[in-house]
Amino acid sequence: MSVINVGIVGTGIFARDRHLPSYKELSDKFKVVSCYNRTRSKAEEFAKLADIPKNKVFNSIEEIVADPEVELIDALVPVQFNLDVVKTCLKAGKPVSLEKPIAATMQQARALVKLTDDSDVPVSIGENWLHLESIAALKKAVKEIGPIVSFTYNSTGAFVTKNKYLSTSWRQHPEHIGGFLSDGGVHQLALLTSVLGEIKSVSALTKQVRKESGADDIVFSTVKLKSDVIGTFTYGSAFGQTNKWTVFKIYGLNGSVFLDISDKKEPKITVFVGGCAEENLKNETITVKEDESFGVNAEFVNFYQAVVAKDKNLILGTPRTCFHHLACVAAFLESSSKNGDHVDVETV
Ligand SMILES: NC(=O)c1ccc[n+]([C@@H]2O[C@H](COP(=O)([O-])OP(=O)(O)OC[C@H]3O[C@@H](n4cnc5c(N)ncnc54)[C@H](OP(=O)(O)O)[C@@H]3O)[C@@H](O)[C@H]2O)c1
Incomplete structure (x- = not known):
């Protein structure tokens, strides 16, 4: 079974307290290899916890997405930035997991569903429930x-x-x-x-x-x-x-x-x-x-399966499903x- 290399965007509370422990518990499937955060010092603290080398703490989302070692982006940012994150990841053909709710406004949510409908790259919304x-x-x-x-x-x-x-x-x-x-x-x-x-x-x-x-x-x-x-x-x-x-x-x-x-x-x-x-x-x-983990581990395994199979239809938390909740x-x-x-x- 292959291990997927993950780049974390947004190293705040939920990245540190829930996603990182889940990645450690699922180390046969994932390895956190890099991170980026708006405030760099917080990314550096996170890197220590996650054993990420210093040269893999990036200064922009464009840099982390462009890193050839990164196979999947896990973004945990305020949700008004979800749409921009998806655009950047899809352009690079990288699967991305976004945190819930799908977006800040219905306008953004509509645009996000349209973008992901038009692409075969797996995109998951982290509604762990x-x-x-x-x-x-x-x-x-x-x-x-x-x-x-x-x-x-x-x-x-x-x-x-x-x-x-x-x-x-x-x-x-x-x-x-x-x-x-x-x-x-x-x-x-x-x-x-x-x-x-x-x-x-x-x-x-x-x-x-x-x-x-x-x-x-x-x-x-x-x-x-x-x-x-x-x-x-x-x-x-x-x-x-x-x-x-x-x-x-x-x-x-x-x-x-x-x-x-x-x-x-x-x-x-x-x-x-x-x-x-x-x-x-x-x-x-x-x-x-x-x-x-209250569903987060299962959510990660579900996304892993979709990414390995290159099949977005396997994802449970699709943008369309999560659009309905917002x-x-x-x-x-x-x-x-x-x-x-x-x-x-x-x-x-
Ligand atoms: N599934 C769940 O049950 C659950 C639970 C909690 C949170 N969440 C979700 O997880 C995400 C993060 O929440 P959190 O509680 O961890 O909040 P948080 O601690 O404020 O983390 C947000 C992070 O995003 C960074 N950020 C802010 N603006 C950014 C931008 N423009 N570009 C890149 N990074 C930016 C922040 O950087 P700075 O350090 O510079 O502020 C911060 O590190 C949210 O989407 C939230 O809804 C989900």
């Missing part, structure tokens, strides 16, 4: 509950003042639509839509609770899926003291499925089977194991600006 074990387990469980009628999704929590991500200036003054609503919301939408399919339209109210968020930070909505299933989607961690709660309940004609993924290491799925209150054929809870956030914001009017989610 797309790769959760819980999704496979839920998909299996919902087969037991008959036709699906509706659902409720709620991911809410208390505002964390010491959140390491809050200190990044690009999050404090977000250029990406919805600030934290798109930053973390696309993960929730990835889980929801991977199990139940894409969202057709939404009616939402959003609000900014914390000035530190820089934009609206909670959303309460009703949504209609393309399959005609209806449900509610609630998201935000801007509240006062409360328990961290991420739950997803799916109602069918022959039962229901309840995922509680509030404890990320040990999500629990409860399956109830029966066609009415009097019929109780099953009430069983299983525990799903998610690893420490488009949902855009629809929440538009609906809220119209006092909750129903808004169709943009398709591309």
Whole structure:
């Protein structure tokens, strides 16, 4: 099995705390060989952690992409730069993994999908939640509950003042639509839509609770899926003291499925089977194991397979899939600006 040489663009928090450990865990597939960061001193610190030689700390994205040793770019930059990064990588024919959300605006997201549609070079969006074990387990469980009628999704929590991500200036003054609503919301939408399919339209109210968020930070909505299933989607961690709660309940004609993924290491799925209150054929809870990387390792393996096979169709986190998640956030914001009017989610 060949080892792919990776060049890191953007050596910030997530590159250091999650991507580098994942590359080390997957050393039979990847080797981090070079890096570039806007502030060079941070790239040099990262290089020490990653055993990158000094002459492989580059001064521009053009230089790192042009290095013949680099076979794949992993970019972890503020997402308003994703489109520029893709343009540079595709020009050089180098596969690139971008971090989520796909882009800062719908205009950029549209352009990114078009660019990647027109190229055979593999491009992956790092929505690691797309790769959760819980999704496979839920998909299996919902087969037991008959036709699906509706659902409720709620991911809410208390505002964390010491959140390491809050200190990044690009999050404090977000250029990406919805600030934290798109930053973390696309993960929730990835889980929801991977199990139940894409969202057709939404009616939402959003609000900014914390000035530190820089934009609206909670959303309460009703949504209609393309399959005609209806449900509610609630998201935000801007509240006062409360328990961290991420739950997803799916109602069918022959039962229901309840995922509680509030404890990320040990999500629990409860399956109830029966066609009415009097019929109780099953009430069983299983525990799903998610690893420490919470989908990132699986995301990397998925991209590895696509790059080795030179087949972009193998990628799970395609720009088109992830476009939908940002488009949902855009629809929440538009609906809220119209006092909750129903808004169709943009398709591309
Ligand atoms: N999948 C997940 O769960 C997850 C979790 C966290 C973050 N992320 C994503 O990872 C990315 C990085 O986030 P982070 O939390 O690591 O933020 P961060 O610590 O601020 O890192 C961003 C890095 O990008 C660099 N940068 C800024 N502007 C740049 C430009 N124009 N060109 C090149 N580099 C530039 C910054 O350099 P300076 O040192 O000069 O500021 C910084 O090192 C974001 O896209 C974020 O959405 C994903």
